[in-house]
Amino acid sequence: MLGNLIDFLRVVSAKIRRRPVALCDIGDVDGITSAAIFLRKYPDAVIVLRAPAQVQKSKWLRLFTWTFVADLPCPPGAKVKMRADHHRTNSPCAEQECYDPSAPCSALLAAKLLGLEDDPIVRELVDAAIQTDTANVTSEKVRKLDMIVRYSRYSTKLKIAKILSEKGIDAVLSLPEAQEALEKAREAEHIINTICEKVPASDIITMYFPKGKKLDISYRQLNIIIQKSKNAKFVNILVKRGFRTYRLYCGADKEGPYDCTTIAKQLGGGGHKFAAGAQYKSPIFRPGEGFRRFVNVLKNYLGVSKVRVIVVDENLNLNEIEV
Numbered sequence: 001m002l003g004n005l006i007d008f009l010r011v012v013s014a015k016i017r018r019r020p021v022a023l024c025d026i027g028d029v030d031g032i033t034s035a036a037i038f039l040r041k042y043p044d045a046v047i048v049l050r051a052p053a054q055v056q057k058s059k060w061l062r063l064f065t066w067t068f069v070a071d072l073p074c075p076p077g078a079k080v081k082m083r084a085d086h087h088r089t090n091s092p093c094a095e096q097e098c099y100d101p102s103a104p105c106s107a108l109l110a111a112k113l114l115g116l117e118d119d120p121i122v123r124e125l126v127d128a129a130i131q132t133d134t135a136n137v138t139s140e141k142v143r144k145l146d147m148i149v150r151y152s153r154y155s156t157k158l159k160i161a162k163i164l165s166e167k168g169i170d171a172v173l174s175l176p177e178a179q180e181a182l183e184k185a186r187e188a189e190h191i192i193n194t195i196c197e198k199v200p201a202s203d204i205i206t207m208y209f210p211k212g213k214k215l216d217i218s219y220r221q222l223n224i225i226i227q228k229s230k231n232a233k234f235v236n237i238l239v240k241r242g243f244r245t246y247r248l249y250c251g252a253d254k255e256g257p258y259d260c261t262t263i264a265k266q267l268g269g270g271g272h273k274f275a276a277g278a279q280y281k282s283p284i285f286r287p288g289e290g291f292r293r294f295v296n297v298l299k300n301y302l303g304v305s306k307v308r309v310i311v312v313d314e315n316l317n318l319n320e321i322e323v
């Protein structure tokens, strides 16, 4: 709420001062590096970071003309000058598009669009985004940046984008805020490992966190780790985030045969074949229906009448049910 007001005022003030405004994905290294690449080109730009679902729903984002949007859809009806994106579910919407669903990340497209492909800092950032967005992190530096981005608060993420644009990844790793975020990440990693050890290996793994907000972990990261350590082909994690708000994290093996976008779209979300998500709400008088809704979509997609779901409570106890 307050965050929206502050960002609204930041954009208004940018407009008054005729500064470029950019809207980039808040969730991962790809979004933040895309923002940093834009700042590299336009150091006085004002950056707003949001998740895809927030962009769809926000009433105020669509009131402005955006100079640049990256790793996100356009705010519905808004005028957007340039956009760099690789999500199959986000169709082209800007005056100047650098849109390629087969690209490994948006940062690469942002670099192309802004003509910065040969800039050494930009190349470092693009390389980091490729590693994280394809879930194939090979450098320790990038692994740390990924953790820092995931576990930093909003103001820190903006600061990180700025520092990345000026000095690159090393400068971010030496920030005191980065140490704090890494400490949080270590705690989260411990929780994730504890959960992971209790999950039996299977091709298809479905998990439900009815008290999901109580665990301070990245569920996207949990999904990736479950996929890898259990050799799973299709992992769905449903998280109850509030009284009637649900969030789905879907992950699928790149070699197939499953497609996450099919599930995510039916719940109002989107993404890639191998990683997609959705956030949706249950009706006010039936706050528990969100779980049913997801289970039905999944059963339909798999063509089965029952699925096994691992329910994880806030004390990390696992309970397997058939629904």
Ligand SMILES: [Mn+2]
Pocket (backbone or CB within 6 Å): 030, 031, 071, 086, 105, 106, 133
């Ligand atoms: Mn991306």
